[in-house]
Amino acid sequence: MLQRVYDWVDERLDITPMWRDIADHEVPEHVNPAHHFSAFVYCFGGLTFFIIVIQFLSGMFLTMYYVPDIVNAYESVKYLQGEVAFGLIVRGMHHWGASLVIVMVFLHTLRVFFTGAYKKPRELNWVVGVLMFFILLGLGFTGYLLPWDMKAYFATVVGLQIAESVPIVGTLAKTLLSGDPEIIGAQTLTRFFAIHVFFLPGALLGLLAAHFIMIRRQGIAGPL
């Protein structure tokens, strides 16, 4: 049945070359844990992507109940994790995934560094990777405020003070982030929500695409 649906589409749109191009390629021996068990270090990039996918999904579902408003934000989080079925699990996935993604990125970066995979001709991919690391940090920073509890609020107070400490543009940067020169409140929360849910994930998707296109074009770096 599935095969016939596939054939029907393939006959009209010729999709086989498309997915072959993306998915059908050999895994070199030095990257295959079946040959050398130590090659499991090559899994960290994929695991990072896997967790990012979980973050996207669980985040999408969380916005079904969450409101970025100072009066209701805390109450809506309390409601979704306390009264909606599996709310604690879905929020937990997003919460723990946020930390785990940083761990995975760190391990992935270590592997790339110690195998020298960043060297010519792959310098650009390293740059894109570092940009994505910064975006993930930004996602962590903006997401932390959204539950609008004491911990969230004071973490953001400190974070914005760090932004303010930058010479010359510090005050501007802080106001740009918090939406108000003095108050960390209603406007800060909506701003952080917009950045967390639209701007940074959008940028992340673009850079992920660039990261993957480059690795397919250049192939995995050779053995040590």
Next chain:
Amino acid sequence: MSEKNHNVSRRQFLTYTLTGVGGFMAAGMILPMARFAIDPVLKTSSAGDMNAVAEVAKLTNEPQRFDFSYEQKDGWYTSEVTETAWIYQDGDNITALSPTCTHLGCTVNWNANEEHPNQFFCPCHGGRFEKDGTNIPGTPPTEPLHKYVTEVRDGTVYLGKAEPQI
């Protein structure tokens, strides 16, 4: 042993197990999120709550307007909602009608139009109803006014949900 002696080849076995394990893991991810999303559909509603609205002693044969409020819980948001009922007593029967016009949802009033006394009148498109809520033919509404579920306890009228008469 060559691969030909097996009904399931090594490649097939690997495909099955990997698909199974992968499917199990994907389900473990997707199921909590799906259940989370469809929760409003599966939540049992708090329908059946009755609210005290009026003393039976105050009711007359003429429909009177009674406002009543109750707490409405909407997720994390609780608010006080006010509803209106037109109630009259006919012998032992107590009838409580919803003031929402069955045409387009405006609010009807009893005896509000001098040309049509003793009827419910809707100001929006001139819809009219008899005292028992029956819509008058030739006016826009297509069904009678909705009727509240009514209950009398200790001389007090309790109202539930407004339900269609037909």
